Amino acid sequence: MSPNSPLRIRDIPLEQAAVLRRIHQLAALGSWLRQAMQASTPGSADSTLMFGQVSEVDRDRDLTEIHARLDRMPANWVDQARAAGQSGRAWTVELLLPAPRPATGRRNIKRVLDDTRQLADMAAITVAREHRLATDGVTAEPEPAAAAQLRRNMEAIWTRVAATATSIGMDRKQRARVFNAASSDVNERVESYLHDSLDDLNAQWSSYTIPTIAASVRRSLGSLRRTDRSADTPTVVSDAEQPPTPKALIERARDILNREAANSFEAGTDIDAAIAAAMPAARARGWDTPADVHGGESAVIEAYPDAGPDP
Template structure:
């Protein structure tokens, strides 16, 4: 079993946690199918009391299963993913990629600043790589603008909390520089990892950051922060001190990293082709086909005539 983190799949986690997620997904899918069954019978059809009670029972079972999952340490965004895929009719398997567990920090600390800025770095990388994959798939524009808008709100909320917390706990310049540089480096790491995912897997990761509960949680913590800091005063020195990298700055970093990485891979491929061509002159690399036996691709007549009969030996 691997430690939960980025790149974790449902088959990698503890079996009891995997079973709970699979059940959440199945119950969500069952309830959705029952609702759709009623819709297909006609738009004016009133669902029976028995059907409504059955759907309600399934939803209650799912709610209890979600509570049990969280009690066993299953991250909330894993639970959200299983429920959402069930509702949307997407399959669930041991190969399902799970999002990076969101940290839960209850105190004002340097750890909270680091967690928030690193989460921003991951969100920036996911956004940029997802845009690239959508474009590659021929999808122009944002398929879900409402979710995208909430994603941006969540990024801004996390940045606001990181900046406010850093000021509240009086992080010095060295601590700030270490935290912010770590987040910036994380952008490169996340871009390299996410660019190898399929669009479906990456979209599932992206949607874990589109829930309004992220911004709601940040607002609650900021209210608490303001209540405890009413007597605190800011100085010109505080205003001049370095702030966390903004969402726009992290997004721009992710775009540069993706462009650089793509260019390097393209250049490396061209250099390999050139090296092979130099080693075997006269054989164009674009004409190679190692998956097909040359003899199988020739007409039968050509194969028989490769060594024509010269007639009987004299």
């Protein structure tokens, strides 16, 4: 698995898994206590007792999360464990963890690579989730506002990739190597997501729909432009290779998904043919994937105004 890829609990060190499990357990307990408290008679002894228990559990979880972050636990892993516990999802070593968010402030090729890989993962999870929704009979996006925010986040990240690649003077060979890696990442991640549950896919997808992603990118772009104005920054080369757009990455993800679906269909047809030969009454089954993906259009570097310095 490539760096900055999503992981599962079984892939991380046991010490980190134990901390995340503790956060999950406390979040689940707190959620259960709140539900029980709401069902009790207001002002009763039981209600008062549970109120104190909720406060104690929340305090314990907060302290556990603080220690986890001090130990450099990725913040979105902590968020994922808490959200899974609060929503009632069972703890399992197969629980999907989002890719750690790239650190800000790095004006180098690693910054470009991390952002490009994040775009690849966002495209893959978008297509895999919509495919799962479609196979479950959901034909319209159930969270249109969040989906629109994810597209804005992808466009913002694309803009930073393009701007940073120009700012640091990446040559054609470097651009090709980094941007081609994004296409390979899309292939890998679509295939890894295809068999995940809708709950797992929704959790990973939701981590990419928060407005703070685009806001953080805009701040870093402002800082990047101010630095470029005070330095001898390379000019944009008109024929320089640009990063793959969000729309292009989503289309690639759809191509990979359709290929995997076709392979599954062919394998299923071969099995059905064998069954039919032995049991003529057996009925063949097909797999249709009518999911539709609306990819965000590419953004230009000027799409985001100077938003001031990084906090």
